[in-house]
Amino acid sequence: MSANKEAILKKLAEAVVNFDEAAAMAAVNEAISAQLDPVEAITRGLTAGIKEVGEKFGRGEIPLPFLMLAAQVMEKATNELLKYVPEDKKPEPLGVMVLGTVEGDIHNLGTNIVTAVFTAAGFKVYNIGVDQPVENFIKKAEEVNADIIGASALMSNTLQQQKFLGEALKKRRLRNKYIYMVGGGAFPGEEWCRECGADDYATDVMIALEKAKRLLAERKGERKTKKK
Amino acid sequence: MGGPPCTTVSTIEEYDYVEKLAAEVAGGEEELRKRPLFWTVYNYIGTLQLNRFNSWLLRASMKYHWPIMPAVTAAAPLMGPAMAAGNTAISHAGILFMTALKQFHDPGAAVVPNNIVFSLDPMTGRGGAHVPHFMLGTCAMNQLWHELYGLPTAQYGGTFAASLDQQAFNLARYLTLQIISGTDFIFEQCGGEAFDPALIPICAEIARMGRSLMSTFHQIYPAPENLALDVTKEVGAKGEKWMTHKYNLDRLKMFPPGFCLDTNAFDTWLEKGARSWVYDLCREKLKELEKHEPKPLPKDVVERMNAIVKEGNDKLRVRVE
Structure with missing residues (x-):
């Protein structure tokens, strides 16, 4: 056997x-x-x-x-x-992620890749699609009790939407409830990530996966510490 | 100026402010119209998809009667056919569609096809216009528009890389191809995510090469003057006289010096510090550019521009709920 x-x-x-x-x-x-x-x-x-x-x-x-x-x-x-x-x-997913391409942007290659790879790695991914207003990310994350919100933007003129999502989460006092990750083909880097108020960023799917796992582990560690 | 006017998904109003700002810089609407301006409308996603920004851009070009350079292509091999012929057909159909749309709503406005047959690097999913067989698609598009319609063409070349040396490499080979395939308007786009000021001298060097190449096309035709048969007969087999012969002296301008290239021999190059072109020589060239002080805009123009930006920001700024 x-x-x-x-x-x-x-x-x-x-x-x-x-x-x-x-x-x-x-x-x-x-x-x-x-x-x-x-x-x-x-x-x-x-x-x-x-x-x-x-x-x-x-x-x-x-x-x-x-x-x-x-x-x-x-x-x-x-x-x-x-x-x-x-x-x-049934095994619990590694994490629940709400993922989409921000409003004004209809590029979906990156989000499709992230969906496939994250799903294969054990995440439950809700891909809400392209051209999604800030409101839809938050609504879906609340609905499915997500761990991570991921916002993708390819064009430099849609990057602003990632910042608006960060601001909206903060304004509604939801920022600490979720891990917020940003990315996309033309992502400018660390500085913009901070500007968006995001936890981390990636332009490569495997790096994104590693970062998401690390952030989840850190968050679980924090929760355990709080419980003690 | 209080930062760029930022909107959520763009509207026609955004372009009203762009138009106003441009007119201020040019010295009025009439002066602005004298400039050879084209709006580029890019669409590199999939077959006949147009994002909202570009949709508004296209509509604004109709409202203000600006000429456009539409670029329509599918991002193969991940979102379009892997063969250049298939993607060329898609690009061709897309440009025809956008041209028809523009002519229907804005009859008589100039449209110059921005011929690009685009591909992605399948290893990373990032832009990779360097893919060799797709370069043939780009040449085919030029030939199609030149010979079928007798119309001029435009093309852009991108850096498509993060490292400065690779950006320079991509720009140089793309520009060379564009020139050889007879592109009428050429412009280069530097990757925003990895912009280094050294790209300015790099582009100047490449543009100088391009200009020289474009201005010397005529000399490859096997005409008697170009073949120089009489002079060859006169100089003879040994060829020593070529160096000082009037025939060559008159044509030395076809051999321009580099902008900041180092053409020393290997040992001399080592002795002088073994400096790289992109990272050392081009950066050094920047020091000359730093001395340049652009003529400031008149105070009243700046004030009016600030007022336009403020008004645009107040009206169009996104308010996060």
């Missing part, structure tokens, strides 16, 4: 690495037939695969479309495995 289990986990990981949807679904079926713990199949199988893909992308070994394909395979296989997990035993 153990050798078989390891073999199935390896197949799951390899299917993600090779962005092979058919192989992934076959490995999922095999895992179910062999009565593997679906959560373990996700965490030790699929996640190991997406981690490897992420590392390859980070090293510049594979182009973006393959990262997206791997993330799609991961999502599909994960959803299938989760069908076999009872509601009360």
